C-alpha cells in the first residue's frame with residue numbers, strides 16, 4: 001500500500017493498539033492532522049488547550065492502563081510545551097510516545113520558523129528519541145519507539161518528524177517490517193542461582209525483615225507474587241508513594257507508606273529491621289531521609305529491572321538486576337514459612353501509637369480539614385475510585401487518608417513532583433478506564449497551572465470529578481515556611497478565582513463545600529453528573545501534614561502531630 | 569607497555585556504540601547529567617562499518633565503575649561497555665607539540681629529548697618545530713614536562729585510547745536496519 005508519511009504515522013499507531021491520542025495542531029504537524037480524518041473511526045484525537053496537558057494526559061492514560069499513552073504536538077513551541085510532561089513520565093517510568101512535527105529536512109539547522117532542536121532538548125528527559133529524516137525509516141522507527149517505551153524499565157520516547165517526511169510517500173506494509181533489532185538493548189529476566197540462594201539465606205535468617213514495595217511491582221505485574229512472599233514468610237510490607245496499591249492497603253501485613261510523610265510505623269520498622277527486601281523502588285531521598293543513618297542494622301536485598309539503580313543511593317548486600325515477577329517466581333518455590341510474631345507485634349504497637357498521634361481525630365472546632373475531605377472521599381467512593389492527585393499537601397494527605405486496594409488506582413507525580421499534573425492526567429486516566437470512577441484531587445495552586453483543560457474536559461464531556469482542596473495558600477510551601485522559615489509566608493498566600501463561577505463559564509456543574517456535613521452530598525452530586533464536575537472544598541488555611549521527616553533528617557526522627565494543647 | 573591502572577583516581581571505560589548521528593551527544597550528555605567528570609573522550613571507527621568505539625577516562629571521585637557502566641549501557645545506542653581500569657590493558661595518548669626552534673641550542677635540545685622517547689620531529693622551520701609524541705598518558709605527560717623549558721608555543725593531546733589485553737570485548741556483527749545513515753565512509757556519531 002502506498003501511503004504518505006502522515007498516514008504511516010497513524011497506521012502505525014493503530015497497529016500498536018492506540019485508540020486515543022492527545023495533542024494540539026500546528027504548521028509542522030499539519031499533514032498528520034490532515035490525515036486524521038481518514039482514521040477517525042479508529043483513532044480518537046483529544047484536542048488539549050496546552051501541550052503540557054497532552055503529555056500529562058498521555059502519562060495518565062499510561063499509568064491507569066499500563067499501555068503506551070500517545071501525545072502529539074507541532075514543532076518549536078508545541079514540542080517544548082511537552083517537556084514537563086515528558087520529564088514527569090521519565091521520572092516515574094511511564095510509557096509514553098510523543099510525536100512532534102519538525103521543520104522540513106532541508107531547513108533543519110537554519111533557525112527556520114518554529115524550529116527547535118527537539119531531540120536535543122528532550123534528550124535528558126526521554127528514554128530515547130529519534131529524528132526521522134527519511135520516510136523509508138518512519139514505520140520501523142515508530143515500531144521501535146513503542147517497543148522501547150513499553151519494555152524493560154518503561155519510559156517516554158519522542159519521535160520528531162519533519163514536515164516533508166510526513167508529506168513524502170512510500171510503500172507501507174506493517175507486517176513486513178523488520179523485527180526490532182537493538183544490539184545494545186538487552187532485556188533482563190531472572191536472577192542467577194547464586195543470587196536466589198543468597199536471597200533465600202538472608203530471608204530465612206532474618207528476624208526483623210521488611211519488604212519495601214515500589215512502583216516496579218505493578219509495572220512488572222508482580223502483585224500476586226509480592227503478596228505470596230509477604231504471606232509465606234510473614235514479612236511486613238512498607239510501600240513507596242507509587243507503590244501504594246501494589247498490595248491491598250487493608251492487608252494486615254501492609255504497614256503503610258514510608259518516607260517523609262509516611263507512617264511512623266513504617267519508618268520505625270525500616271530503621272529497626274535486620275533485613276530490607278527492596279522491590280522495584282529506588283531509595284529516593286524522600287524515602288530514605290539521611291542516608292548515613294538509614295536502616296543501620298539491616299542487610300539488604302534490592303531487585304530492580306534497571307541495573308543503574310542498584311547500589312546508587314544505598315549500598316546493598318544482594319543486588320539483583322531483573323524483572324521482579326520472574327525473580328520472585330524463582331524465589332517463591334523454595335521459600336520456607338516463617339512467623340515473625342514478635343516483630344509483627346512490635347510493628348502493631350507502633351501502628352497503634354501513630355493512629356493515636358498522627359491521624360487527625362481530635363476536635364477541629366468546626367473547621368473543615370483537608371484530611372477529613374480526603375478521608376470522606378474515600379468513605380463515600382467506597383475506597384474504589386481511581387484518584388489522580390496533584391502535588392502538595394493534598395497529595396500527601398491523599399496518600400495518608402485514601403487507602404487503595406488495587407494497583408494502578410492511585411496516580412500521582414512521584415519522582416518529579418509536577419504541579420499541574422493531576423487534572424490533565426485524570427482526563428487521560430478516564431480515557432483509559434472509562435468504566436471507573438475517576439477523581440482528580442488538586443490544590444488551588446496546582447489546579448491553576450493547567451486549568452485550561454477544563455475546556456478539553458467539557459468538549460470531550462469526559463466524566464472526571466475534580467476536587468479542589470482550596471486552602472488559599474501554596475500549602476506545602478507554606479508548611480515549610482511555618483516550620484523552617486519562621487512563618488515568613490513569602491509568595492505563598494494565593495488569590496484564586498471563584499472556582500464555581502469559573503466552572504460555570506466552562507459549562508461545568510460545580511458545588512462549593514465549606515463544612516464536613518456537605519461532603520457526602522458533594523460526592524453524590526458528582527456521581528450524578530455525566531461529564532466533568534468541579535467541587536471546591538474550602539478548607540482550613542494553615543494546616544500541617546504530619547508526621548514529617550524534615551529534609552535530610554534521620555528517618556526515625558519524625559515530627560509528630562502535637563497533641564491538642566501542645567505547641568507545634 | 570601495559571598498564572594495569574593507567575592513572576590513579578581515573579577510570580578507563582570503553583564503549584562500543586552504533587555509528588549513528590547524535591550518539592556522541594547522548595554519551596556526553598549522560599556524563600554531564602550524572603556529574604561524572606570526564607578527563608578525556610575519544611571516538612573512532614572500528615573494523616566494523618556500523619560500530620564506533622569510544623574510550624572515556626573519568627575521574628573516580630564522583631563515580632564508580634559500576635555506575636558508569638550501568639548508566640552507559642542504558643543508552644539504546646550503546647552496544648557494549650567494558651571497564652579497563654583493573655584489567656590488563658594498553659593505552660595510548662598522542663600529543664602534537666609546537667616548540668620554539670629559533671636557535672641551535674633549542675633545536676639540539678629538542679632532538680636529544682626526542683631520542684630518549686617514542687617521539688619525533690615531524691615539521692621544523694626557522695621559528696618553531698612540531699613534535700609528535702605517542703605513549704601512555706603518563707609518558708606523554710613526562711615528555712611534555714621535559715620539552716616545556718624549551719618553550720611550548722602550541723599543543724594538543726588527543727586523549728587516551730585503550731584496549732584490553734588478551735580479553736575480548738563483547739562484539740556483534742551489528743548491522744543497522746537502515747544502512748544509509750551509517751556507512752563506512754564517514755563517521756556519524758556527532
Ligand SMILES: Cc1ncc(C[n+]2csc(CCOP(=O)(O)OP(=O)(O)O)c2C)c(N)n1
Nearest residue numbers: 392393394417419443444445446474475476
Ligand atoms: C511545577 C511546580 N512548581 C513548583 C513546585 C513547588 N511546590 C511543591 S508543593 C507546592 C504548593 C502546592 O500548592 P497547592 O497546589 O495549593 O497544594 P497544597 O499544598 O496547598 O495542597 C509548590 C509550589 C512544584 N512542585 N511544581
